[in-house]
Amino acid sequence: MKNIIAKHGLAAGIVILFALVFVFGGVYSRYMTAQIEARANDGANAEWLAMYDGATRVEEFNIADIAQKAYPLADGRGDFTPSILAAYKLYATDADTAVGVIYVVESYGKFAGVQIAFAFDLATDTVVAVKVIAQAETPSYYGNLDSVFFAQFDDMPLDDIGLSVDAVAGATYSSKSFEIALLFAREQYAADFGFVIPSIVMTLNSVTYNVDPATFVAMPFIADVTYGEDDTNVVVYLDSAFEYAGLVSGVEPAADVKAAIKSFAASAGTVSANVRFIEYDDESRELVIEAVGYGSLTIRVTATLNAALDGIDTYEVDSHQSYDNEYNEGYNHTLGEVPYVEENMIDQYLADEITIDGVAGASVTSAAMQKLIALLDLFLLEIGGGD
Numbered sequence: 001m002k003n004i005i006a007k008h009g010l011a012a013g014i015v016i017l018f019a020l021v022f023v024f025g026g027v028y029s030r031y032m033t034a035q036i037e038a039r040a041n042d043g044a045n046a047e048w049l050a051m052y053d054g055a056t057r058v059e060e061f062n063i064a065d066i067a068q069k070a071y072p073l074a075d076g077r078g079d080f081t082p083s084i085l086a087a088y089k090l091y092a093t094d095a096d097t098a099v100g101v102i103y104v105v106e107s108y109g110k111f112a113g114v115q116i117a118f119a120f121d122l123a124t125d126t127v128v129a130v131k132v133i134a135q136a137e138t139p140s141y142y143g144n145l146d147s148v149f150f151a152q153f154d155d156m157p158l159d160d161i162g163l164s165v166d167a168v169a170g171a172t173y174s175s176k177s178f179e180i181a182l183l184f185a186r187e188q189y190a191a192d193f194g195f196v197i198p199s200i201v202m203t204l205n206s207v208t209y210n211v212d213p214a215t216f217v218a219m220p221f222i223a224d225v226t227y228g229e230d231d232t233n234v235v236v237y238l239d240s241a242f243e244y245a246g247l248v249s250g251v252e253p254a255a256d257v258k259a260a261i262k263s264f265a266a267s268a269g270t271v272s273a274n275v276r277f278i279e280y281d282d283e284s285r286e287l288v289i290e291a292v293g294y295g296s297l298t299i300r301v302t303a304t305l306n307a308a309l310d311g312i313d314t315y316e317v318d319s320h321q322s323y324d325n326e327y328n329e330g331y332n333h334t335l336g337e338v339p340y341v342e343e344n345m346i347d348q349y350l351a352d353e354i355t356i357d358g359v360a361g362a363s364v365t366s367a368a369m370q371k372l373i374a375l376l377d378l379f380l381l382e383i384g385g386g387d
Contacts, residue, residue: 170296309384
């Protein structure tokens with residue numbers, strides 16, 4: 001340096017000094033950036049490693065291409081096509097063979113943006129962990145998904161022919177987002193690791209409400225299916241969780257067929273477990289129906305059918321709904337207090353309105369009442385030819 005300064009002067013020496021600082025400074029900056037990124041990755045990886053007991057290393061991998069598949073949303077609100085946001089292989093110690101895999105799936109509950117991670121064990125083909133990465137669900141509904149709900153995923157076998165998720169009353173839309181994500185993750189898992197998804201050739205001809213007063217409480221649904229190579233037809237009763245509950249016609253199916261019926265019926269989206277018959281009295285002609293509305297609270301309507309059994313003479317509403325809260329704060333209270341929405345919609349029905357309009361700001365209560373009125377109408381059509 002002294003020779004350079006002596007020969008070329010102080011200015012040249014300063015230029016060289018700055019050049020050296022720039023070079024070594026750049027190296028140091030890149031080193032620090034790499035360290036920061038490594039620490040960030042370690043933090044993210046720790047999140048994934050925690051989902052599999054004994055995993056010590058995680059690496060992202062490229063998933064196989066699979067056909068896009070749409071799944072029905074809860075209560076017949078249309079279909080949704082999920083996607084894989086990220087996929088990771090998990091390793092134990094320094095083994096070269098992965099022991100587990102994690103899929104982060106974009107799903108849909110009440111709203112879009114539900115992101116759920118599932119960890120699968122590669123040796124047992126089971127679910128070993130589930131983690132919600134992001135969601136924008138209504139807090140008072142989503143909060144109903146408690147530890148009991150999440151416990152159902154512990155060691156859940158992926159080879160269950162009727163693989164499904166048990167919904168929580170008051171959070172059926174959010175519950176459905178987990179089932180959609182799980183079923184799609186299993187599809188991706190099958191493509192990536194050669195897992196064979198069990199199946200039965202089956203056609204769900206229909207799944208409807210059971211309107212027989214003698215059986216509709218314990219067995220609220222009826223499913224008509226055709227299955228197998230011989231196109232065997234069977235009509236069965238299902239309980240409120242879509243489990244097989246009894247035979248209507250045909251020969252009682254085997255256990256795997258019953259599981260498949262549950263899966264098909266629960267995914268159909270044509271009936272809802274959030275509305276149900278409670279009782280019907282032939283002598284008084286009183287029909288009692290309940291629907292689950294806002295905050296998992298019930299709306300009970302007792303209707304007295306007319307003598308012709310094709311309409312109703314009177315009705316009473318017992319409702320525990322609240323119209324002014326975080327979800328439906330837009331409700332205009334000048335219209336009336338509880339049970340204004342419920343009575344307003346039944347009055348529309350009695351006035352022979354073709355479409356029963358909901359009330360702005362009380363959308364959850366309105367949706368529950370629309371289901372209840374549809375079930376009432378179905379009963380009248382069955383018992384007396386109502387319209």
